[in-house]
Amino acid sequence: MSLLPVDEALTRILARVPQARGETLALAEANGRVLAAPLIAGHNQPPFDASAMDGYAVRAADIVEGHALEVIGVSQAGAGYEGAVGRGQCVRIFTGAPVPSGADAVIMQEEAQVDGRLVRFSERPRPGRSIRPLGNDFAAGQTLLPAGTLMTPFALAMAAAANNPALIVAERPRIAVLATGDELVLPGTPLAPGQIVASNSYGLVPLLSPYAREISDYGIVGDDRAALATRLEAIFSSQADMLVTTGGASVGDRDIVQEVLTSLGVTVDFWRINMRPGKPLMFGTRGKTLVFGLPGNPVSAMVTASVFIKPALRRWLGLADPRGPALRLPLAAPTPPNGARRHFMRANLTMFEDRSLVMPISETDSGHTSSLAKADVLIVQSENDPGQPAGAIVDVVLLAGF
Numbered sequence: 001m002s003l004l005p006v007d008e009a010l011t012r013i014l015a016r017v018p019q020a021r022g023e024t025l026a027l028a029e030a031n032g033r034v035l036a037a038p039l040i041a042g043h044n045q046p047p048f049d050a051s052a053m054d055g056y057a058v059r060a061a062d063i064v065e066g067h068a069l070e071v072i073g074v075s076q077a078g079a080g081y082e083g084a085v086g087r088g089q090c091v092r093i094f095t096g097a098p099v100p101s102g103a104d105a106v107i108m109q110e111e112a113q114v115d116g117r118l119v120r121f122s123e124r125p126r127p128g129r130s131i132r133p134l135g136n137d138f139a140a141g142q143t144l145l146p147a148g149t150l151m152t153p154f155a156l157a158m159a160a161a162a163n164n165p166a167l168i169v170a171e172r173p174r175i176a177v178l179a180t181g182d183e184l185v186l187p188g189t190p191l192a193p194g195q196i197v198a199s200n201s202y203g204l205v206p207l208l209s210p211y212a213r214e215i216s217d218y219g220i221v222g223d224d225r226a227a228l229a230t231r232l233e234a235i236f237s238s239q240a241d242m243l244v245t246t247g248g249a250s251v252g253d254r255d256i257v258q259e260v261l262t263s264l265g266v267t268v269d270f271w272r273i274n275m276r277p278g279k280p281l282m283f284g285t286r287g288k289t290l291v292f293g294l295p296g297n298p299v300s301a302m303v304t305a306s307v308f309i310k311p312a313l314r315r316w317l318g319l320a321d322p323r324g325p326a327l328r329l330p331l332a333a334p335t336p337p338n339g340a341r342r343h344f345m346r347a348n349l350t351m352f353e354d355r356s357l358v359m360p361i362s363e364t365d366s367g368h369t370s371s372l373a374k375a376d377v378l379i380v381q382s383e384n385d386p387g388q389p390a391g392a393i394v395d396v397v398l399l400a401g402f
Ligand SMILES: Nc1nc2c(c(=O)[nH]1)N[C@H]1C(S)=C(S)[C@@H](COP(=O)(O)OP(=O)(O)OC[C@H]3O[C@@H](n4cnc5c(N)ncnc54)[C@H](O)[C@@H]3O)O[C@H]1N2
Pocket: 179, 180, 181, 183, 184, 196, 197, 198, 199, 200, 201, 246, 247, 248, 249, 250, 251, 252, 255, 277, 278, 279, 280, 294, 295, 296, 297, 298, 300, 366, 367
């Protein structure tokens, strides 16, 4: 049986992902969205030379031991001093206020000895001291963030500071999720013999929803061709951009998902990849809809969604690196030899003597949900890896994060 290498599978998926259109969104709505156009500064920041301290705006050269300066006015944030500072003069100033013309330094008030309208300073400041020069943070017209940047709270605060009330962000896809299997019942149902609680969609929906305009859970359908076809037709007619099924992906007599998808016009791009867990992954397209047939085993479903669907969605939204951040960390304990399939091994991030390490979890059963729930990352163990000693540097995929 030929199994497609993981990297080739991902390349083939990414090649099918369309480029999202841009939409304009108010800044307050844009957290977690990806820029579809560069973010340009609307003005200089700060828009004027601004004081970084509460104190006195002075002419540095005028500070001579024993000489006092005359305080001729006040510059407040939002209400600057209109006049100019002449020789022997200074202006009382507060943090964020415009530095008046003539002044070239600010001295904090803790370093001033005040005597009525006169003030003395013990040390001459260097010119520019405690002044944030106009445009120091950014200049009008400057590209602050390129298209493809994820808008975080930090980036949003900067976008606001740059006077942008709205952003052009990538339009997100509509995703449909469907669980298949005669044995499945909803959480909270008393189990009859042989029944299993359907858990996959409860992980997939929150995993994928940060990337989706709308994510619809189409529930559970049994291993029945007609019933499955009816449910899938409803999904296709809903204009979903992406369909994610779980279960019925393998070679058993009731593994009918691929057959029914094909009968409804899905072109299968590949089926079965050289990885564990997740071997029976299927990927295809029907018109504009990308179709992922994930294995039913709960760990296989979540791992294949993390390794293939998340990158596809990152590419969809235009993120510069669809594979996500590359992490390489030393092992906290040895790994056993691997077989012929690339292994995505559950693991935890840990610290030892001030170093970040990754601790493998020994459980490899693709139905073992509690070990995946405890994992922070997946170690990528290459095909036929002989096993690595503690301290060896390994590739790691983060389970959390965009
Ligand atoms: N003869 C072979 N048998 C199997 C092979 C193979 O190559 N040859 N591959 C195995 C691998 S690897 C996997 S992975 C599974 C995948 O099988 P299916 O995708 O057909 O999944 P099901 O048989 O429908 O279910 C497997 C397992 O997962 C449970 N399940 C299904 N859906 C859900 C759900 N929504 N929530 C929770 N649990 C679910 C289901 O009850 C089964 O226990 O095939 C191997 N077999």
